[in-house]
Amino acid sequence: MRVLINAISAKMGGASNYLKEIAIQLASRNSRDEFVFLLPPERIPAIQSLFPGAEVIGSNQAGAGVLARLWFDQITLRRMIREKRIDCLFSSADFGMLKAPCRQVLLVRNSVYFFAMYLEQYGGRRPWKARLSDRFRRWLVCRSVTSADFVMTPSRAMLDELCRWVTVPETKGFANYYGVSHSRFSPRKFQEQKSGPWNLLFVSLYTDHKNLGTLLRGLEVLTRRGEDVHLSTTADPHWPAARITQSWVEDARLADSPLIRERVHFVLTDAAAAPKNLYAACDIFVYPSVVESFGHALAEAMSSGLPIIAADVATNRELCGSAALYFSPFDPGELAARVQSVIADPVLRRRLGEAALTRSRLFRWEQHVDVLLGCLKGEMSRFNNVVDKGEEALIAAK
Template sequence: MARILIYAPAATAAGGIRYLSEFLARIGPARPQDQFTACTPVKFVEGFRAAPSNVRFVPVEFSGLIGRAWWDLVGLGRLVRREACDLIVATGGFAMPHPPRPQILMNYNALYFSPIHEAELRRRGLWRQRIEMKLRRAWALRSMYGSTINIVPTRACGDLIAGRSRRPIPGIRAIYHGFDPDEFVRLARPLNLAQRARLQSRPEGWRLLLASHYNYFRNFETVLRALAVVRQAIKQPIQLVLTTILGIGLRDHGYDTTEAAKLIHTLRLEDAVIMLGPVAQDEIATLHSLCNAVISPAYIESFGYPMVEAMGCGRPVIAADTPVHREVCQDAAVYFSVFDADALAARIVRFAEDRKLADQLAARGRQRVRQFSWADHIRQLGECFDECLGRSNAMVTAA
């Protein structure tokens, strides 16, 4: 029996919660011979139901970079010794730089390593965020150097991280996220009444879904500029559906939406943009069924889960032309140069006017999405666990 510590003290964002929930629900039954201790936020523990019998929770709370640094440097080491752990599995991109046991680090945040995002923060005059980004990148790299295996969700993400490091990063492994398209669609609930009413309040039209909270790297502004061009190019109504709310002075997850909100007013897009606000995860598949296509305009991603969800729902994808998007979607999407609104507009017009093309891409997406399975994800992680546990046993024997 191995004692494995799952270190996820900052799993509070929607993507992190979704992944950790699926991971913990599956890893316990897949390795019944092992005992797992999951170090997670208090709110995650309160919301997690039906934990496997071999998964036990240690809830934690902290605030800010200093609190997180204390846990990485001090709290984690104490927990490893107290629990007599054989292996550390850190899911949040940060961990111990000098762990007492083999450490697997999951590096799922490419944002800290993006030169484009750094330039965007400079353009917006966000100097504090730039400094924080550099500090996080430095700490993430130190955590990687101390890890036995570094897991990334795509090869392209691994290449980006390696390109920002001055020394080799040990044991980089690309393991795709898991996804079950049948379950995703089967378990979908109806869209809540208020959001459905908001959709139905607009005239029937061709709907493009951007399923994301607002963030500078999501590139909303390019999509809005493209939408203005599209409205001049075709007669049928075009609607952009957002799962956020944009407004002057309004922040979403700490990001100021003012620039995007002003752009909607300047381009007179008020009647073409439908802001639903956050949509529950188990209602996302239903929302896909009410839209014609999905756009993923981000200039940086580590994986791009919304594209996988779109393919699983049989929706064609328009994506920014980045290495990660190309790796994930392959020929199941059409691509546009990241900040080229005219090129994006041309792709949207083509989709709206060519049903055959949209159907072809949807069919390719249904095939492509089958490559992302939870069974493969858990199996590959298990192989990494076994490799590191062999080293852990050797360390104990040597001691």
């Protein structure tokens, strides 16, 4: 079987990390199947080093306009499939080929096109050209879903939101959780008593729906209440690329305010590959993001055995279950109260940390790639609801 993996959008963040993990898993299997990666030129060295046996082709189409990307996906890529005698196409980032000449598996992962909370809270604030582009892209994703043989999403919450816009039959659409590289993270030793400041951590790229402002306001509340709390985060509103967002000016003002500026520490690192020492150095992981298709950082925090406090939205609850405390997404006072409850109660901290470690076993790249390969071979029925069965087995093993 010859498989073409279309990953031309994997320039940074979660898409880049996903591509890396897929390459690692495929290389480890010593399969007779052949894989061709189509990706941004800057990602070629990394993928070649991880998967020397793969064919790698560079493309800058991710930076092209919508119409140029449409031409590439529908015309240029179709020609490439014929020339390279491809048997299966894996479209790994939302946009697929309409009426593909081979079996096609589509991964829909961009939550901002579909989640009601994003459209209600942030969509209307975007410039009209951006809103028009979003509508066209959403339409194109929906057409891609209709044309694909199988449709994967990283969570059930993402699939539910997608189904608000397009019909996805149960025979072709399903959730397939991403994994976490468990070997990168070591559970932190539990401390019943702690001296010094409490260290909060939030790992993410900066954008509007990551909801950093609520976390910063929560830190202000904690400071006024006399709590010795510091925040480390990779979500920096001063980041040059943040200038396209609607919230960066206000969030930068909050971060620089005299009350908390000495307590906020922006960490210069790739949020998709946050080093394990970031997690090891923190006491509580706080996740204010309100729109996610998965949430890699949540899985990493669970693998690190950290107590988690997360915004009360469907994806966060699906991933964390009882391994987190939740707060109303835009209520900094409730966020602060959850932090205080974890600080004050060592029994609660231990329970959340242990539950997180157990829960993290749900997220395995090996399982994700097993399901992907099954779909590429036309065997989706073997893996249908594999995530649900995995969770049932985990609960039964407790």
